[in-house]
Amino acid sequence: MSLQNIEIEKNILNQYKIILEDWIPQDASIAIAVNNRFIYFSTGHHHFSLKVGSDVPKDSIAYKVLQTGRKVDAVMENTLFESPYYAIGYPILVNGEQGALVVVLPPLFKVKxxxxxxxxxxxxxxxxxxxxxxxxxxxxxxxxxxxxxxxxxxxxxxxxxxxxxxxxxxxxxxxxxxxxxxxxxxxxxxxxxxxxxxxxxxxxxxxxxxxxxxxxxxxxxxx
Missing domain, CATH: 2.40.50.1020 (LytTr DNA-binding domain)
Structure with missing residues (x-):
């Protein structure tokens, strides 16, 4: 990947983060995956067990979004973090490739x-x-x-x-x-x-x- 493409990708990811910060809790976390690998994350209070470049687990929200191309939300059990979490995954495009943006909400999060x-x-x-x-x-x-x-x-x-x-x-x-x-x-x-x-x-x-x-x-x- 060229330096120009890397900068374009960084700008795209940062735009997602800026937009999401306006409506998600400050202690929420954000992860983005493309081609079954995580390419970005921004942590809130969670302790991530993943790194940029690591494979997307098959029982994760990100994997379900990449497979279906649809929004997915669920309470997950210890897949990526040290405690169960509520997550919402969205299908997105990053440089023309299908990706998944996952918002991980605080453990004590409740619906409206x-x-x-x-x-x-x-x-x-x-x-x-x-x-x-x-x-x-x-x-x-x-x-x-x-x-x-x-x-x-x-x-x-x-x-x-x-x-x-x-x-x-x-x-x-x-x-x-x-x-x-x-x-x-x-x-x-x-x-x-x-x-x-x-x-x-x-x-x-x-x-x-x-x-x-x-x-x-x-x-x-x-x-």
């Missing part, structure tokens, strides 16, 4: 308030029962199904934890790839014999906190 769930409809036997969000103590992913719990009762829902994570109120927090808890139902947080954190709910249920999510739990509860 009008999209927040006010209730979940759960299934018990052959009945569907709407349950107010504030009555749900925790949500679990088990055997490729999602279950939520209210007043000791278990309900099944078709909504995945990834979908729920961005559409639940701020008092719901992901603590494990299998669990989301309502922090209003926490009785105490302690350590087990291996010094891992355990959350005990008011009804006595104990749930583990994985290392990927402990920083988010500490940030929210300030301990």
């Amino acid at each position: 308030s009008s999209d927040i769930y006010q209730f979940l409809t759960g299934k018990q036997m052959e009945d569907w029962i709407p349950i107010s969000i504030d009555q749900i103590s925790h949500i679990e992913s088990l055997q490729k199904r999602t279950w939520f719990y209210s007043k000791g009762e278990q309900y099944k829902t078709a909504i995945t934890l990834k979908e729920l994570q961005t559409r639940l109120p701020n008092n719901f927090l992901r603590i494990h790839r299998s669990y989301i808890i309502n922090i209003c139902y926490i009785k105490k947080i302690s350590r087990d014999l291996t010094s891992n954190f355990i959350v005990q709910l008011n009804d006595g249920v104990e749930l583990p906190v994985s290392q990927s999510y402990i920083n988010n739990l500490r940030a929210v509860l300030e301990f």
